[in-house]
Amino acid sequence: MTIDQQINFHTISVLVDNEPGVLARVIGLFSGRGYNIESLTVAEVDIEKAISRITIVTSGTEMIIEQIKAQLGRLVPIHKVSDLTLDGPHVERELALVKVVSTGDKRVESLRIADIFRARVVDSTNESFVFEIVGDTGKLNAFIDLMRPLGLADISRTGVAAIARGTEGL
Amino acid sequence: MSTTKISGAEIILKALADQGVEVVFGYPGGAVLPIYDAIFNQNQIRHILVRQEGGAVHAAEGYARSTGKVGVVLVTSGPGATNAVTGLTDALMDSIPIVCLTGQVPTHLIGNDAFQECDTTGITRPCTKHNYLVKDVKDLSKVMHEAFHVARSGRPGPVVIDLPKDVCMALENYTPKEEIELKKYQPRLKPDADRIEEAVELIAGAKKPVFYCGGGVINSGPEASRLLTEFVRETGYPCTLTLMGLGAYPASDKQFLGMLGMHGTYEANMTMHGCDVMVCVGARFDDRITGRLDAFAPGAKKIHIDIDPSSINKNVKVDIPIVGDVAHVLKDLMKVWKDKKCKPDAKALDKWWAQIADWRAIDSLKFDQSGDIIKPQYVLQRLGELIKGRDSYITTEVGQHQMWAAQYLGFDEPNRWMTSGGLGTMGYGLPAAMGVQIAHPQSLVVDVSGEASFLMNMQELSTISQYRLPVKCLILNNFYMGMVRQWQELLHGSRYSESYMESLPDFVKLADTFGMTGLRTTKPGEVDDVLKEMIETDGPVIADIQVDPAENCFPMIPSGAAHNEMLLGPDDKAEKPVSEEGMVLV
Ligand SMILES: Cc1ncc(C[n+]2csc(CCOP(=O)(O)OP(=O)(O)O)c2C)c(N)n1
Numbered sequence: 093m094t095i096d097q098q099i100n101f102h103t104i105s106v107l108v109d110n111e112p113g114v115l116a117r118v119i120g121l122f123s124g125r126g127y128n129i130e131s132l133t134v135a136e137v138d139i140e141k142a143i144s145r146i147t148i149v150t151s152g153t154e155m156i157i158e159q160i161k162a163q164l165g166r167l168v169p170i171h172k173v174s175d176l177t178l179d180g181p182h183v184e185r186e187l188a189l190v191k192v193v194s195t196g197d198k199r200v201e202s203l204r205i206a207d208i209f210r211a212r213v214v215d216s217t218n219e220s221f222v223f224e225i226v227g228d229t230g231k232l233n234a235f236i237d238l239m240r241p242l243g244l245a246d247i248s249r250t251g252v253a254a255i256a257r258g259t260e261g262l
Numbered sequence: 263m264s265t266t267k268i269s270g271a272e273i274i275l276k277a278l279a280d281q282g283v284e285v286v287f288g289y290p291g292g293a294v295l296p297i298y299d300a301i302f303n304q305n306q307i308r309h310i311l312v313r314q315e316g317g318a319v320h321a322a323e324g325y326a327r328s329t330g331k332v333g334v335v336l337v338t339s340g341p342g343a344t345n346a347v348t349g350l351t352d353a354l355m356d357s358i359p360i361v362c363l364t365g366q367v368p369t370h371l372i373g374n375d376a377f378q379e380c381d382t383t384g385i386t387r388p389c390t391k392h393n394y395l396v397k398d399v400k401d402l403s404k405v406m407h408e409a410f411h412v413a414r415s416g417r418p419g420p421v422v423i424d425l426p427k428d429v430c431m432a433l434e435n436y437t438p439k440e441e442i443e444l445k446k447y448q449p450r451l452k453p454d455a456d457r458i459e460e461a462v463e464l465i466a467g468a469k470k471p472v473f474y475c476g477g478g479v480i481n482s483g484p485e486a487s488r489l490l491t492e493f494v495r496e497t498g499y500p501c502t503l504t505l506m507g508l509g510a511y512p513a514s515d516k517q518f519l520g521m522l523g524m525h526g527t528y529e530a531n532m533t534m535h536g537c538d539v540m541v542c543v544g545a546r547f548d549d550r551i552t553g554r555l556d557a558f559a560p561g562a563k564k565i566h567i568d569i570d571p572s573s574i575n576k577n578v579k580v581d582i583p584i585v586g587d588v589a590h591v592l593k594d595l596m597k598v599w600k601d602k603k604c605k606p607d608a609k610a611l612d613k614w615w616a617q618i619a620d621w622r623a624i625d626s627l628k629f630d631q632s633g634d635i636i637k638p639q640y641v642l643q644r645l646g647e648l649i650k651g652r653d654s655y656i657t658t659e660v661g662q663h664q665m666w667a668a669q670y671l672g673f674d675e676p677n678r679w680m681t682s683g684g685l686g687t688m689g690y691g692l693p694a695a696m697g698v699q700i701a702h703p704q705s706l707v708v709d710v711s712g713e714a715s716f717l718m719n720m721q722e723l724s725t726i727s728q729y730r731l732p733v734k735c736l737i738l739n740n741f742y743m744g745m746v747r748q749w750q751e752l753l754h755g756s757r758y759s760e761s762y763m764e765s766l767p768d769f770v771k772l773a774d775t776f777g778m779t780g781l782r783t784t785k786p787g788e789v790d791d792v793l794k795e796m797i798e799t800d801g802p803v804i805a806d807i808q809v810d811p812a813e814n815c816f817p818m819i820p821s822g823a824a825h826n827e828m829l830l831g832p833d834d835k836a837e838k839p840v841s842e843e844g845m846v847l848v
């Protein structure tokens with residue numbers, strides 16, 4: 093495989109007008125052109141100006157990633173497209189709610205591991221916990237894998253939110 | 263802002279007038295009745311009633327491409343909007359500025375599967391540059407003006423405004439164009455100065471250069487074509503044009519190599535293949551142009567000038583990308599070229615032109631009109647001769663006739679040639695010719711057509727008749743979907759599956775029913791007479807020219823082949839079978 097064809101993951105932040113259909117435009121662009129979406133999160137970040145921030149984790153060759161950014165930049169309601177992966181160090185965080193159903197040793201073990209991962213218990217019954225865990229995608233994956241044999245019953249993840257390190261804003 | 267409240271429909275018409283719109287192509291229906299009422303009550307804007315909404319969009323495209331203005335369409339909700347989808351996609355692919363107003367059910371019924379409701383913004387999202395659903399009449403003035411701004415600036419394209427009926431009837435103040443702030447969409451026009459320096463250096467040092475230019479030059483405006491011509495002549499370099507770019511550089515100029523691409527000339531494609539510096543101006547390395555990508559211009563350093571950053575490095579990685587408007591970029595290139603007193607490498611250039619002369623000598627567009635069957639190429643060659651120096655516009659349908667028209671009609675000016683390039687929409691040419699004729703009532707407008715394409719939108723003959731548009735329909739009637747037949751011959755063992763046109767109408771009688779002049783010939787000796795009569799007739803004409811049904815369009819780069827693997831003619835094809843990978847390509 094040449095460098096040109098190597099597939100990399102990129103985290104892209106997009107500022108958009110928070111108007112009807114804007115998410116459909118972004119998602120339609122990805123599905124219509126066959127780009128990957130590994131994760132996508134969106135929420136309003138400036139209520140006064142009605143601006144939302146979309147964080148997309150996508151993958152592709154260098155040329156595809158460049159295309160994705162150019163295609164996003166072309167959409168009329170999009171103000172800014174920024175490739176956090178290229179632009180320098182950044183922080184990525186994701187939150188997951190993980191339901192584990194078990195009793196006895198398994199229940200104790202799940203709690204012990206949750207402690208190591210600094211996951212919080214946000215709901216509990218005699219046979220179950222719901223853990224809340226925050227971290228990068230890798231940490232969440234590791235935690236979920238460890239919970240699998242311990243009665244993992246349900247998972248809900250937010251997808252990645254990301255921001256550049258340092259003083260600069262988007 | 264004016265202080266008297268008017269209806270949404272009246273706001274729409276005021277905004278259209280404010281935007282300088284003179285003509286709207288449309289078709290009424292329940293959801294747009296308030297707008298039609300407002301049209302009835304004014305006489306500033308002319309409405310042209312088409313016979314199917316698809317025709318309205320193509321007519322607006324013809325109008326837009328031949329004038330450089332925004333074409334405007336008005337259709338009703340549901341089927342009116344869905345019928346417009348092909349035209350919108352066509353305009354998106356070919357970067358034609360269109361504003362399409364679609365009626366919609368009243369806001370309180372949206373989402374209810376109401377009568378003639380469809381999710382117009384959902385359906386048209388991928389086939390427009392942008393679209394709007396106006397839910398509040400307060401937003402209407404702004405959306406109208408913004409839509410025109412989006413349609414015409416940057417890389418132009420179609421914009422849909424979906425208009426619920428209650429919004430068109432609600433009362434509000436009108437805000438004129440000047441009072442609307444358009445900060446949203448501001449594409450970059452001026453190029454980066456460093457890139458210009460680098461580009462000039464590369465261009466000046468070229469030994470085997472070529473200019474490869476496309477529809478972006480035409481979209482940038484006539485000044486861009488003028489600057490291109492000036493710059494190409496200044497360098498003395500060869501220039502080739504895409505299907506969409508024809509007319510951007512004068513075809514009669516000695517530096518012009520003809521069209522490039524799948525049915526381009528041998529010299530154009532070989533020059534592309536062998537060049538060391540390629541200057542791509544307002545073209546997009548489409549698959550019809552590049553042929554097999556990994557064999558495309560292997561030794562070339564490439565400069566790409568485009569207003570749309572997403573066109574750059576999409577198919578072909580380039581060395582110097584320049585984002586900006588073609589006219590702006592050419593002006594800057596020219597200035598730096600002159601300031602630096604650049605001179606091309608005369609010795610290398612002579613050698614390059616000598617090589618090109620050898621390729622030209624192959625005469626890849628030659629054909630043999632010695633028999634007693636009319637060759638389609640002959641008809642177009644004669645048409646080209648007979649309209650030379652005349653104020654004329656050509657539209658085409660899609661198929662072999664389209665490629666022959668591109669090969670044999672020379673265009674010396676921009677905006678004279680309208681064809682469906684990106685989408686390849688059969689049925690485009692007739693309504694497009696209508697739109698062109700509306701914009702240029704005194705000019706000669708010819709739709710070069712195939713008999714199959716003609717049947718795709720021939721309901722518009724009724725529109726042509728109603729408005730007495732003197733459009734000339736030149737049908738190169740080969741009794742086949744010729745281009746399909748050609749691919750079946752070359753790629754599918756001559757199994758002509760469903761490509762024969764049965765039960766064609768008698769085109770002369772058809773002309774008669776619409777009050778047009780009908781002409782027909784089957785003899786080469788009569789071609790000139792028929793063409794002359796067609797050109798000289800005051801009103802609309804259908805000329806049914808029955809041509810060789812077996813003729814194929816050459817040269818041809820078969821799918822999956824490279825520029826230097828062209829088929830030059832029928833004898834060539836046996837030696838160069840199409841690859842398996844090529845077969846799956848379109
Ligand atoms: C709407 C549409 N449907 C199908 C096609 C596929 N197609 C391309 S060329 C062609 C045949 C055109 O026949 P005709 O108009 O007679 O032109 P000719 O090739 O014979 O000159 C067809 C069916 C198309 N381009 N557009």
Ligand SMILES: [Mg+2]
Pocket residue numbers: 661712713714738739740741742743744
């Ligand atoms: Mg035909």
